[in-house]
Amino acid sequence: MRKKQLRVGENIYANALPLYFFFDVQRFAGQVTLVKQVPAQLNKAMAQDEIDVGMISSFSYGEHYRRYLLLPDLSISAKEKVRSIYLFSKRPLEQLDGAVIALTNTSGTSVNLLRIVLQKFLGLEVSYQTHPPVLAEMMQAADAALLIGDEAIVAHRENKRYHAYDLAELWYRYTGYAMTFAVWAVRRQVAQEQAALLRQVHAAFLESKQRSLRELDQVVAYVRDKFGGAPAFWFTYFRGLQYDFTAEMRSGLEYYFALAKELGLLADSVQLALWQADVGESNTTSLR
Structure with a gap:
């Protein structure tokens, strides 16, 4: 039986551009399709099983954490200033x-x-x-x-x-924490059913991130053509964002979720569950 295509959500805002700029979708022809939307639309699409993996708002992960896993080394975070x-x-x-x-x-x-x-x-x-x-x-x-x-x-x-x-x-x-505004999530069922393809796609997005930061002049030229603005702003903007998902970022996100629950914005205490590419399982930490 032929497997379904992996539906990947693409955040259309400029802040996500380095993660997608050098992603070669043709390499995954017939296996992957990109769904381009703003964050709120991606959140809804993931919750309604209309996309399988991709960037969503961190808060949306908190709402649906039992159904999702977090992909390592990918996020949109900022420490001190996000500028957008x-x-x-x-x-x-x-x-x-x-x-x-x-x-x-x-x-x-x-x-x-x-x-x-x-x-x-x-x-x-x-x-x-x-x-x-x-x-x-x-x-x-x-x-x-x-x-x-x-x-x-x-x-x-x-x-x-x-x-x-x-x-x-x-x-x-x-x-004193960095703020993680968006994470990469995958639906747990998809992580099990399409683990091999997910590993390849995850690696391709990591490659795009790394190449974009090495060749940032190409990213800046593209975004200036679309939005205008001085080159100096865009270089400062992209270099000020953090696209990893370090332990420090996870700690800040846990605190954000804890405060959201305290204020009644989230119903439950959220667990961060990281997908492990080598075994396809999760490493889970609970808020204390």
Whole structure:
């Protein structure tokens, strides 16, 4: 019986580009198909078994951790600054008590990270509305607006009238941890049924990551053609992101999940279960 194609979710935002830029999908012709979507769509597609493996929001892993395994050495993380996830505000952060916050409808992790920062760390009571990621429209309806990804980069470059707060910088200020915004996950059933192909695909994405960081000028040229901006910004941007998934990053993500459960954003304590390419099994750690 012929196996189904492995459906791989591709995050279309620029922050994920190094992981996909040199991935040769033709090498896996007839075996792999790429599904290109924004993070919120990828989260939904993975939960509904419409994709098998790929990048999803870290928060979405927390919601479905019993069904997924985490692929090692792949994430989108940032320590101190992420430069593409901003809260734009009409007034200083500390003065947002009672404010209305407009949230982008493209995010999973960041919207809940903002809730943690405002409620847990700053003790603010605010209300939230969800909007398409258009800053001008969001700010007509709210006191502040959260944007992620390409929309956040462009808005930060073109709009200087608002206060702008980098969410990775806020998280680091209050916790000392890097923030892992997105992870690579695979559905457990797929990890068992297509282990050999998954090993090859995982290795190919690691190769893309490593080559992209070595040949970053090619990535920057591509993204400048698409979004504009100065080369210096894009080199700083990509070099400031972390694409591994180290023990330190996992510790920070565990703390994020613990706070999300404390605030009622997650129903359960989340376990991080890492897929092991050599044996196809998982190494699981529980939150304490």
